[in-house]
Amino acid sequence: MFAALADGSRRSMVDRLSRGPATVKQLAEPLVMSLPAVLQHLRVLEESGLVRSAKSGRVRTCHLEPAALNAAEQWIADRRAEWLSRLDRLGDYLETPELDSEGDQS
């Protein structure tokens, strides 16, 4: 999941797809690589759940799966929240006794 987003080309593809669905050809256009390479990236994105695609006729159309993006975002948000709440508790602890500190928020 994070591994899927670890590659710059794949992030470009996700960025493109965030602006609307696209075919494999359209996805490949801004990238400087062969079509098979794009297919491989697409496969990784699909296996991670970030992207879905369906074939209609001879064109495959891809789109983002926002729920999957949500999962990654949540993981980060949780760790950051845990860290920040711990910082808050530490702040509270430091506020209670007067040692020699006075600056409370700066």
Added chain:
Amino acid sequence: MFAALADGSRRSMVDRLSRGPATVKQLAEPLVMSLPAVLQHLRVLEESGLVRSAKSGRVRTCHLEPAALNAAEQWIADRRAEWLSRLDRLGDYLETPELDSEGDQS
């Protein structure tokens, strides 16, 4: 940055650090690998900006850098927001004429 989070061992380390600072030894404890391996992971995390560490005496203490986590979270949030706003606009467009659809939000 996403590459740093792509590895499970490194995510474990970030998870551990979200619960408070830790030494290299403490970071290595729950992992089933040698200390040098942990050092290499730590290096990746530091280069990505996610973690900082300082050495005091013979122990190195590591802590999370929430601002860096924020950057990753933001990237995802932006793409998801773009995609969802596009979905909304599509919803508005589909609402105008009556084709044969009735469920608007399900």
Added chain:
DNA sequence: CCAATACTTAAGCAGGTGCTTAACCATTCG
């Protein structure tokens, strides 16, 4: 029907990643 289009598969290869062991340095502690 024939050729162009759009994708797909397979094989192969250069370079990167994640680990290991072995050896080493620096700081406590007895």
Added chain:
DNA sequence: CGAATGGTTAAGCACCTGCTTAAGTATTGG
């Protein structure tokens, strides 16, 4: 001092990744 502790460096190796080219397979459009 000298051993234990905590970390660091270097080398090497198995495996994975991201590409490539070459050769398909379907689906249109003329």
